[in-house]
Amino acid sequence: MERPLLLVGCGKMGGAMLEGWLAQGTADAGVYVVEPSGSLPYGLGSKPGISVVASADALPADLHPEMIVLAVKPQVMSDVIGAYRRFAKPGTCFLSVAAGKTIAYFEQHLGDKAAIVRTIPNTPAAIGRGITGCTANANVGKAERDLADRLLRAVGEAVWVEDEALIDSITGLSGSGPAYVFHMVEAMAAAGEKVGLPADIAMQLARATVAGAGELMRQTGEDAAVLRQNVTSPNGTTYAGLQVLMDEKAGLTQLMEKTVDAATQRSRELSN
Numbered sequence: 001m002e003r004p005l006l007l008v009g010c011g012k013m014g015g016a017m018l019e020g021w022l023a024q025g026t027a028d029a030g031v032y033v034v035e036p037s038g039s040l041p042y043g044l045g046s047k048p049g050i051s052v053v054a055s056a057d058a059l060p061a062d063l064h065p066e067m068i069v070l071a072v073k074p075q076v077m078s079d080v081i082g083a084y085r086r087f088a089k090p091g092t093c094f095l096s097v098a099a100g101k102t103i104a105y106f107e108q109h110l111g112d113k114a115a116i117v118r119t120i121p122n123t124p125a126a127i128g129r130g131i132t133g134c135t136a137n138a139n140v141g142k143a144e145r146d147l148a149d150r151l152l153r154a155v156g157e158a159v160w161v162e163d164e165a166l167i168d169s170i171t172g173l174s175g176s177g178p179a180y181v182f183h184m185v186e187a188m189a190a191a192g193e194k195v196g197l198p199a200d201i202a203m204q205l206a207r208a209t210v211a212g213a214g215e216l217m218r219q220t221g222e223d224a225a226v227l228r229q230n231v232t233s234p235n236g237t238t239y240a241g242l243q244v245l246m247d248e249k250a251g252l253t254q255l256m257e258k259t260v261d262a263a264t265q266r267s268r269e270l271s272n
């Protein structure tokens, strides 16, 4: 990078991204962080190249960041965004990770000349295994898009879509998705207790099963359906379990459809 990055909000998601940039050496021109709590996660505040301030007013007057990453909660975005309008000029691109906040919303607050990338990452970004859905307005040039892509790939994969409406769907699937998987671990552990296992052993088994299955899928690159079939002996135990889970009327497919749809709808609502 030629000029610094500016990160607005360094909580769970901003912190995960900042950690990835430092680990990958992506933010080599330095990072200004606006974080009113004053404390950065993962000990990031003491890393070289990081300058932390409590509010936008405390940023250097001549700061010309290459990219401004907006990582505050959607509910506070309207109180925050006005302070960054002064940076909306050629050479500075905005990248939002906020659920539901649309490109039209940012154009309204930053002006229609502003270059805006709208994204939705997920929390595995904290260990470099996130996946981020991205879209951009017409003011974002190739160099800015490449930089956004590089910043996001520092914490995992990035998927670009042209149709902005799909960002709500990505939010419902992969943005919120880690929570669905963690809840599956909770549900599997509870079910393990119901069939007689002590709580701690049930949780150990559920965690290791989900983590191991995910890692097997990642490392082999094999289709999920093939991996499922590899576990399923004809008329064996897995087959019996899957008869319930894959029930055509009330199985996981139907439940997951409703789950992802509810999260997608909520993402649409947050834009209002």
Ligand SMILES: NC(=O)C1=CN([C@@H]2O[C@H](COP(=O)(O)OP(=O)(O)OC[C@H]3O[C@@H](n4cnc5c(N)ncnc54)[C@H](O)[C@@H]3O)[C@@H](O)[C@H]2O)C=CC1
Pocket (backbone or CB within 6 Å): 008, 009, 010, 011, 012, 013, 014, 034, 035, 036, 037, 071, 072, 073, 074, 076, 079, 080, 097, 098, 099, 120, 121, 122, 123, 175, 176
């Ligand atoms: N947590 C998640 O799984 C995901 C979160 N997101 C998005 O990331 C954004 C941040 O979410 P989290 O990191 O989970 O929340 P968080 O609450 O951990 O972080 C938000 C940070 O913003 C700071 N903040 C509040 N007011 C500020 C201001 N005026 N200026 C600068 N910073 C300010 C807070 O002190 C806090 O550290 C949200 O917009 C959310 O929609 C997107 C995808 C996944």
Ligand SMILES: O=C(O)[C@@H]1CCC=N1
Pocket (backbone or CB within 6 Å): 099, 171, 175, 176
């Ligand atoms: O629950 C939320 O609103 C945020 C956005 C996606 C994941 N967490």
